[in-house]
Amino acid sequence: MTTTCYYELLEVTRDANDATIKSAFRKAAMKHHPDKNPGDAGAEAKFKEINEAYSVLSDSQKRATYDRYGRDGLNNMGGRGGFSGDPSDIFGEVFGDIFGEVFGGGRQRRQGPARGADLRMDLEITLEEAFRGVDREIKVPTEETCVTCDGSGAEPPTKPETCPTCLGSGQVRAQNGFFQMTRTCHHCNGRGTIIAKPCKKCKGQGAIEIERTLSVAIPAGVEQDTRVRLTGEGGRGARGGPKGDLYVFLHVKKHEIFERDGRDLFIRIPVPMTKAALGGKLEVPVIDGGKQEVEVPEGSQTGRRIKLRAQGMTQLRSALRGDMHVELYVETPRKLTARQRELLEEFHKECCEQSHPEHQGFFEKAKVFWENLAK
Numbered sequence: 001m002t003t004t005c006y007y008e009l010l011e012v013t014r015d016a017n018d019a020t021i022k023s024a025f026r027k028a029a030m031k032h033h034p035d036k037n038p039g040d041a042g043a044e045a046k047f048k049e050i051n052e053a054y055s056v057l058s059d060s061q062k063r064a065t066y067d068r069y070g071r072d073g074l075n076n077m078g079g080r081g082g083f084s085g086d087p088s089d090i091f092g093e094v095f096g097d098i099f100g101e102v103f104g105g106g107r108q109r110r111q112g113p114a115r116g117a118d119l120r121m122d123l124e125i126t127l128e129e130a131f132r133g134v135d136r137e138i139k140v141p142t143e144e145t146c147v148t149c150d151g152s153g154a155e156p157p158t159k160p161e162t163c164p165t166c167l168g169s170g171q172v173r174a175q176n177g178f179f180q181m182t183r184t185c186h187h188c189n190g191r192g193t194i195i196a197k198p199c200k201k202c203k204g205q206g207a208i209e210i211e212r213t214l215s216v217a218i219p220a221g222v223e224q225d226t227r228v229r230l231t232g233e234g235g236r237g238a239r240g241g242p243k244g245d246l247y248v249f250l251h252v253k254k255h256e257i258f259e260r261d262g263r264d265l266f267i268r269i270p271v272p273m274t275k276a277a278l279g280g281k282l283e284v285p286v287i288d289g290g291k292q293e294v295e296v297p298e299g300s301q302t303g304r305r306i307k308l309r310a311q312g313m314t315q316l317r318s319a320l321r322g323d324m325h326v327e328l329y330v331e332t333p334r335k336l337t338a339r340q341r342e343l344l345e346e347f348h349k350e351c352c353e354q355s356h357p358e359h360q361g362f363f364e365k366a367k368v369f370w371e372n373l374a375k
Contacts, residue, residue: 006053006066014067018058025054113241119234120247125218127255131287131313133220140212140246143236146202151240153195153206160193168192191239207236216248221316223262226250258287263322265312268329269294276300276330284326286311294326301358302329 007014010024028050030036037043056062056074066074123138145151154160162168166185170192174181184190198204216228227247234244252260259266269284279298283291286308294306305327312322336344353360 004049006057009049009053010057021054021057025050025058029054114238115241116235116237116244118244118247120249122249122251123216124251124253125222126253127258127260128287128289129218130222130250130252131220133222133314134218136216136218138214138216138248140214140233141209142212142233143207144210145236146199146206146208148201149199149206151206153199153202153204155197155199158197160191160195163188163192163194166192214246218250219316221263221314221318222250222252223316224250224252226316257285260313263313263315263320265322265324266327267324268327270331271296271300271328273330273332276328286324287313292324296328300328300330304328 007016010021010028012020012024016024029047032043032046032050034040034044034047056066062074119140121138121140123136125134125136129136146153149156152160163170163185165187166172170185170188170190171182172185174183185192188194195204199206202208212233214230214233216230218228222228227249230246230248232243233246237243257267265287267284269282271282275282275296277299279300280296282294282296284294286292292308292311294308296306297304305325308324308326310321311324314321333340
């Protein structure tokens with residue numbers, strides 16, 4: 001037993017609270033631990049003194065006795081006083097909240113059932129399918145419990161046997177100085193049991209691989225990378241645990257006509273020059289497969305947009321729909337016949353400034369620009 005004051009050993013004051021004493025012990029124990037000072041008898045003795053001090057000051061009853069009567073009071077407490085036992089017990093107790101069972105602070109326990117892994121699958125759908133929703137069938141490789149051995153992995157009528165190395169706990173301990181290291185049993189890989197005669201059907205795995213056909217209900221209004229969860233269709237659980245889930249990530253194919261932005265759709269429509277100038281009606285496709293008549297205003301220019309309300313995409317889990325935006329671009333005629341050219345030239349001669357206001361306005365500005373440069 002050390003004769004040095006316990007408070008001095010831990011370098012704390014007499015009114016230090018429990019948290020301060022515990023923190024001081026951690027610091028001192030790490031500094032003087034024999035594994036950090038191999039072959040140093042002084043460090044080992046200091047380490048034992050530190051553990052002795054902490055065993056007293058961390059116990060409220062022992063500390064009160066020590067504060068009032070000193071070591072003599074502790075000796076009079078009989079078996080409850082002083083310090084006895086393995087220092088690693090206290091070290092593991094204090095450091096267990098940081099390092100878990102690595103210092104031997106916890107009990108060995110066999111690993112229990114574990115939930116299976118979640119799986120991912122990618123599925124491509126069309127924009128039309130995203131609009132209306134669809135049921136799609138997918139083929140998924142999965143594992144099913146082996147019916148021959150009922151998932152045990154052992155050839156009937158044999159059964160899995162208790163692991164002789166870990167005695168069924170799934171873990172083993174190794175002593176290293178004052179440390180007690182807890183590791184997964186290498187003999188049974190933490191299962192706690194071993195299979196002497198593996199099942200011929202599943203080769204001792206307890207499961208066999210099969211391909212299942214599943215139906216995926218894709219709701220209307222889904223977007224790119226929307227995921228659909230199929231509960232219980234993921235990886236097989238370990239040691240009798242439940243299956244994981246299967247997540248189907250949806251990828252919407254690029255459409256040849258429509259472009260999507262959330263609930264809204266955009267479509268670009270070529271308009272003959274004559275219809276853009278004179279105005280008229282156009283029939284445009286809509287996402288539900290039908291047609292919608294659009295009124296092209298007289299004198300429409302490229303880039304003009306016309307909104308068709310509630311003709312866009314459906315909204316997920318809602319009866320609402322977005323809008324469709326029709327963008328016009330004026331198509332200039334090409335490969336003209338002689339008669340067409342003659343008519344266009346005649347039309348050009350008849351045009352006035354009012355017919356092309358933007359053209360006239362631009363070149364008025366350009367004229368001023370050139371004149372300023374000449375000054």
